[in-house]
Amino acid sequence: MKAMVQRWFSLGLLLSGGALVACGNPAVDVRIAELPEEDPNVPVGEFHRPGQPCVLCHSSYGGDAPVMSIAGTIYAVKGLVPNPEPAEGEPTRIAPPPVGDVSVLMYDAFGRRSPPVATNCVGNFYLTKEQWDPVFPVYAEIEFTPPEGTQSLRAAMATWIQREGSCNTCHNGDANQGSVGRIYCMEKMPDPPFDPPTKANCNGVP
Template sequence: MALLGCTDPLKEAAIIELGGEDPAIPAGPLHRAGQPCLLCHDGGVTTPFSVAGTIHRLADAPVAAGGVVVSLVDKRGVTFEAATNCAGNFFVRPGDFTPEYPMWVTIERGEWRQEMESPVNGDGSCATCHTSETGTRSAGQVYILPFELGPEEAGCP
């Protein structure tokens, strides 16, 4: 756990709760799909992100959705688009876009488009709210309707 050592014990506990890395997936843009990215990518020892998350192909299934366009619009009307990689992950670096909250989110692939029903109000890590279990604190994972796998997803680890 080389990333530990921050001064926030609640954050350290949350990082420990994530568990170890999957040894089959090296640290990088494909790792830790579905986990709260900004917990670690907050500008400490890792590459900082302002917004990051994972899109799944099916509801409640850890199957990645690559090639999904994630559109972000902040309260100033500033817009930024990112696309998911083969692991379903997308990330935005602060130098490219730092939203002023609230922020509205839309995902789309091909003809299918879905707007988030409520704005994001201060945490750019999608999995902070979109956890794997649906409940009073989570709408569940973000997913897009089933579709054919693209060539970029077929070879993803």
């Protein structure tokens, strides 16, 4: 009887150990696997992968440092914009340029305000878990100054962020049945327009 108990105990340890080794989140694994390849012309860092769901990889589960709580990308205007000088084979309309120096303000469910954070030249922004570890849901708004240099404008998110730290999970590409569309500053391109980043002034431009 004692030997039988020992065998069952050993089997239980083996099975539980195997379960721990095999533990994972298939839904997240699939989303990570579906991400496009890195752009070889853009170094890995704060400028890479604009428009992609950063927290998928920059999380305790994903394993990439730094571990982020909130991250996203902000663009100039809503929807596609005319391509000023399309080369042969290029589309006549392209994604709007990203916007730098856009301030992002957030409050969590306990009313705790996020530290100051702003977009870089490819429109990316993020806060690490060490900087701010919010309790969801989270309120968010952005503040920016249009190119003509008039007074700063604010735009608030219509709904609260419920639990997804990657803003680009929902704000991905143009608005359609599967996306609420990019986060943008203005409904249409102002005159003068937002200047897109160039290689000369932004490490994240291919």
